Amino acid sequence: MFSTVPAATTHRPRAERLQLLEALRTSFDGLDTTYERADGTRQRRIYLDSAASNLRCTAARAMADRAMQHYANTHSQLHMGASLMTALYDEAHAIVRRFVGAPEAYTAIFCGTGVTGGLNRMARVLTAQRPSRDVVITTMMEHHANDLPHRKHAGRVVHVPLAHDPDGEAGRVDMDALRRAIRTHADRLNYVAVTAASNVTGITNPVHEIARLAHDVGALCVVDAAQSAAHSPIRITGDRDDEALDVVCLSGHKIYAPGSPGVIVARKDLFAGHEPEEVGGGIVEFVDTERYTVTDALPDREETGTPNLPGAFLLASMLLLMERVGMDLIAEDERALTQYAMERFTAIDGLHLYGSHRLEVAERIGVLTFNLEGLPHGLVTAILNDYFGIAVRNECFCAQPFVRQLLGIADATGVAPDSCLDTCTPQAQPGMVRVSLGLYNTRADVDAAADALADIAARPDAYRSKYRALRNGHGDWAHTDFNVPPHELLTLEGAADDWVRDALSS
Numbered sequence: 001m002f003s004t005v006p007a008a009t010t011h012r013p014r015a016e017r018l019q020l021l022e023a024l025r026t027s028f029d030g031l032d033t034t035y036e037r038a039d040g041t042r043q044r045r046i047y048l049d050s051a052a053s054n055l056r057c058t059a060a061r062a063m064a065d066r067a068m069q070h071y072a073n074t075h076s077q078l079h080m081g082a083s084l085m086t087a088l089y090d091e092a093h094a095i096v097r098r099f100v101g102a103p104e105a106y107t108a109i110f111c112g113t114g115v116t117g118g119l120n121r122m123a124r125v126l127t128a129q130r131p132s133r134d135v136v137i138t139t140m141m142e143h144h145a146n147d148l149p150h151r152k153h154a155g156r157v158v159h160v161p162l163a164h165d166p167d168g169e170a171g172r173v174d175m176d177a178l179r180r181a182i183r184t185h186a187d188r189l190n191y192v193a194v195t196a197a198s199n200v201t202g203i204t205n206p207v208h209e210i211a212r213l214a215h216d217v218g219a220l221c222v223v224d225a226a227q228s229a230a231h232s233p234i235r236i237t238g239d240r241d242d243e244a245l246d247v248v249c250l251s252g253h254k255i256y257a258p259g260s261p262g263v264i265v266a267r268k269d270l271f272a273g274h275e276p277e278e279v280g281g282g283i284v285e286f287v288d289t290e291r292y293t294v295t296d297a298l299p300d301r302e303e304t305g306t307p308n309l310p311g312a313f314l315l316a317s318m319l320l321l322m323e324r325v326g327m328d329l330i331a332e333d334e335r336a337l338t339q340y341a342m343e344r345f346t347a348i349d350g351l352h353l354y355g356s357h358r359l360e361v362a363e364r365i366g367v368l369t370f371n372l373e374g375l376p377h378g379l380v381t382a383i384l385n386d387y388f389g390i391a392v393r394n395e396c397f398c399a400q401p402f403v404r405q406l407l408g409i410a411d412a413t414g415v416a417p418d419s420c421l422d423t424c425t426p427q428a429q430p431g432m433v434r435v436s437l438g439l440y441n442t443r444a445d446v447d448a449a450a451d452a453l454a455d456i457a458a459r460p461d462a463y464r465s466k467y468r469a470l471r472n473g474h475g476d477w478a479h480t481d482f483n484v485p486p487h488e489l490l491t492l493e494g495a496a497d498d499w500v501r502d503a504l505s506s
């Protein structure tokens with residue numbers, strides 16, 4: 001059914017690709033940023049929050065900046081800048097398609113700022129296009145972005161549970177339960193919406209096998225690749241025709257390109273005859289005061305208005321750089337660091353790491369989520385920041401049902417957000433601490449985090465005595481005498497004043 005596109009991997013010798021990887025690793029904005037610590041010293045920050053957003057790649061920015069020397073609006077061929085922008089924007093679409101191995105039968109649509117926009121758009125499109133199918137299957141490990149849009153637009157949503165490994169830790173989606181759910185809803189199933197990798201455990205799902213099961217009953221497979229895209233190779237076509245994914249959504253800000261649009265890569269035929277979700281300039285052929293006609297061309301008809309060109313160029317440039325290193329090598333490198341981090345973290349007394357620890361049972365990208373026994377997640381996260389200069393994230397990561405399940409909380413009852421006392425447990429104030437890796441992270445970063453966590457676990461009271469719970473409903477904690485208000489770091493007004501001073505003194 002689908003033709004294939006040439007593999008996007010490079011044929012460079014491995015040694016050269018390793019050299020490129022080393023060069024890329026240090027090419028990010030913000031790696032040298034320093035902050036003051038609670039002990040009065042200054043330290044380079046250690047960024048371990050890439051699952052939220054990763055840092056901007058300076059090499060990709062330099063490529064996109066070259067394009068910006070010609071900046072103009074698209075949709076005109078008659079001055080140099082406009083025709084170049086139109087060509088580069090087309091090229092950016094083609095680069096995205098190639099990155100996920102999508103053949104001609106697919107379109108790449110820039111949409112919103114991340115996967116949230118893409119999944120909302122596709123929930124509306126697929127519901128309108130397939131009205132007799134009013135059930136969606138998703139899994140217990142989804143981000144709210146791959147759950148709530150389907151609940152709002154697509155009808156009934158069935159959440160399939162996860163399999164557990166021999167140690168009782170949650171793994172990937174339970175394929176037997178998925179098969180049963182697909183059989184039960186076969187006639188009315190519109191699509192299966194599944195994440196390629198969890199933003200809570202980092203564990204990956206067998207998306208091509210899931211696509212085959214969905215296709216067996218005439219349903220589609222929609223994949224949330226927000227977490228996985230920058231960390232492991234994704235090929236839309238799979239090994240067999242019936243394993244091809246129908247829709248894949250990406251977030252550029254999780255692919256080292258903050259400020260870029262989100263992307264939907266989808267089969268073109270899914271939009272056939274569908275009135276575009278948003279209308280306006282740039283997509284119409286004829287307009288009078290009574291009627292208008294919209295172009296048939298994709299992605300144009302789904303991209304009304306002036307495009308985010310700088311963002312699209314940044315994202316496409318980054319994808320090209322990652323292609324030149326090779327996603328296989330990037331994944332291999334991250335797997336080794338993840339394995340190392342898992343070994344170091346699980347050796348810490350009182351640290352419970354969520355999700356299967358066995359990569360051979362449940363592969364995971366570089367996302368490690370845990371709690372330290374007896375210590376609230378908000379307190380651990382604040383200590384890591386204040387005393388160690390380590391940036392990590394806590395709470396429920398927009399995946400409340402999954403986090404509650406991992407914590408053993410049956411439902412939302414009994415959760416009183418403001419009841420967080422100094423002894424609060426992850427169950428009373430649901431949440432966890434998440435360390436997540438990007439291309440720039442090294443063993444030294446993992447060691448710094450593991451050493452810090454071991455120190456916190458060994459001397460909890462010494463740290464706890466310096467903090468108070470904020471009782472703000474998020475489980476946040478504040479140091480009693482160390483606090484750097486954001487406006488002391490930077491304000492836009494201050495930056496403008498610096499410019500004025502420089503401009504007047506030159």
Ligand code: PMP
Pocket residue numbers: 051052113114115116117143145146195197198199224226227251253398
């Ligand atoms: N899905 C997953 C797995 C995610 O990790 C995220 C972002 N945390 C999203 C969806 C939503 O992405 P965005 O905020 O870019 O729309």
